[in-house]
Amino acid sequence: MAEPAQQQVNLATLSLEQLQLVREQVEEEIQQLSESIQQLRHASNKYLEAKDAMGGLKGTEGKEILVPLTSSIYISGKINANEKVLVDIGTGYFVEMGIDQGQGFSTRKVQLIQEQVNKVQQAITIKRQNLDQIMQVAQGKLALYKQQQAQAQQAEK
Amino acid sequence: MTEVDPYKILFEQDIKSASNIPSVTFISNVDDFLKDKVIDEVFNRLQEAHQKYKYYESKLTNNVSLLTVRAKQLQESLDIVERVEKKKDDTYNVQYELSEGVYSSAEVKEPKSIYLWLGANVMLEYSFEEAGEVLRKNKESVDRQLKETIQDLGFVKDQITTTDVNISRVYNYDVLQKRKQKQNKGREEEEEEEK
Numbered sequence: 094m095a096e097p098a099q100q101q102v103n104l105a106t107l108s109l110e111q112l113q114l115v116r117e118q119v120e121e122e123i124q125q126l127s128e129s130i131q132q133l134r135h136a137s138n139k140y141l142e143a144k145d146a147m148g149g150l151k152g153t154e155g156k157e158i159l160v161p162l163t164s165s166i167y168i169s170g171k172i173n174a175n176e177k178v179l180v181d182i183g184t185g186y187f188v189e190m191g192i193d194q195g196q197g198f199s200t201r202k203v204q205l206i207q208e209q210v211n212k213v214q215q216a217i218t219i220k221r222q223n224l225d226q227i228m229q230v231a232q233g234k235l236a237l238y239k240q241q242q243a244q245a246q247q248a249e250k
Numbered sequence: 251m252t253e254v255d256p257y258k259i260l261f262e263q264d265i266k267s268a269s270n271i272p273s274v275t276f277i278s279n280v281d282d283f284l285k286d287k288v289i290d291e292v293f294n295r296l297q298e299a300h301q302k303y304k305y306y307e308s309k310l311t312n313n314v315s316l317l318t319v320r321a322k323q324l325q326e327s328l329d330i331v332e333r334v335e336k337k338k339d340d341t342y343n344v345q346y347e348l349s350e351g352v353y354s355s356a357e358v359k360e361p362k363s364i365y366l367w368l369g370a371n372v373m374l375e376y377s378f379e380e381a382g383e384v385l386r387k388n389k390e391s392v393d394r395q396l397k398e399t400i401q402d403l404g405f406v407k408d409q410i411t412t413t414d415v416n417i418s419r420v421y422n423y424d425v426l427q428k429r430k431q432k433q434n435k436g437r438e439e440e441e442e443e444e445k
Binding site: 139140142143145146147150158159160161162163164165166167168169170171172173175177178179180181187195 | 331343351352355
């Protein structure tokens with residue numbers, strides 16, 4: 094983990110303005126990572142909903158429903174599930190599988206996303222630590238600068 | 251049905267505004283126009299008008315894209331209703347979206363009516379002819395709104411150009427005036443020194 098150590102050395106040699114720039118950069122990165130987490134959570138919710146919907150299909154063979162043809166047109170029909178569903182597995186492929194398999198698929202997707210979320214969360218923690226370091230160095234420099242100014246003023250008197 | 255391209259109106263002269271957007275007059279003689287006005291005030295007014303027109307322009311452009319999308323959706327719905335009507339004596343299977351990424355099968359048997367979602371938690375059952383009527387009426391209304399919005403957009407763009415030209419002419423006139431004043435002042439001071 095040479096990165097934080099490297100940055101420590103660099104931080105000490107940067108001026109206040111440069112520290113400000115680096116700080117803004119890190120803050121922006123944190124912002125982007127947070128957005129990624131949100132998107133991942135959103136996708137995860139979709140798969141959970143799909144899983145619940147499939148569960149609701151169980152044991153409904155022959156029931157009458159309003160079948161959506163588009164988001165605003167519906168037509169009366171009977172459920173013909175045979176307990177099988179068409180699942181979108183990505184890149185334009187759909188697979189016909191039983192409801193249990195479909196639910197298994199959704200669960201695995203949710204797990205996958207959760208792992209990604211954890212990774213991103215770790216990255217965010219590291220970035221926050223970097224940010225703290227930058228703030229500390231910046232404050233140290235500011236205190237030093239003020240001290241120097243006070244000394245200079247005293248020397249003039 | 252002859253479809254007139256609603257965008258043609260943008261290439262005509264003298265577009266009138268379909269709704270009540272104020273028009274701006276072209277300043278033909280800057281000198282006369284400025285005789286009884288303070289130039290800074292004139293400038294501010296013109297800039298204000300310019301900003302207002304720009305705001306109109308963005309709003310109208312937004313509306314045009316919204317309406318175009320809606321018109322397309324209505325046309326698709328109309329096509330679907332017609333297709334279902336053709337198959338009204340059949341029994342067939344439909345794969346419908348159960349949830350995002352999940353589709354399930356259902357059997358449709360000799361449908362006599364379809365249901366239209368009208369928004370605001372209202373859904374009505376219609377016969378095929380009635381459904382076609384409702385969708386056609388909605389589409390006509392959207393088409394008309396689109397035409398009017400495009401017309402307004404053309405009008406506003408004209409006004410923006412006119413206002414731009416006015417602003418630059420007033421500004422140039424002002425610059426010219428100031429330069430003349432400086433020259434005159436310079437000449438006066440020279441004459442004073444010679445005395």
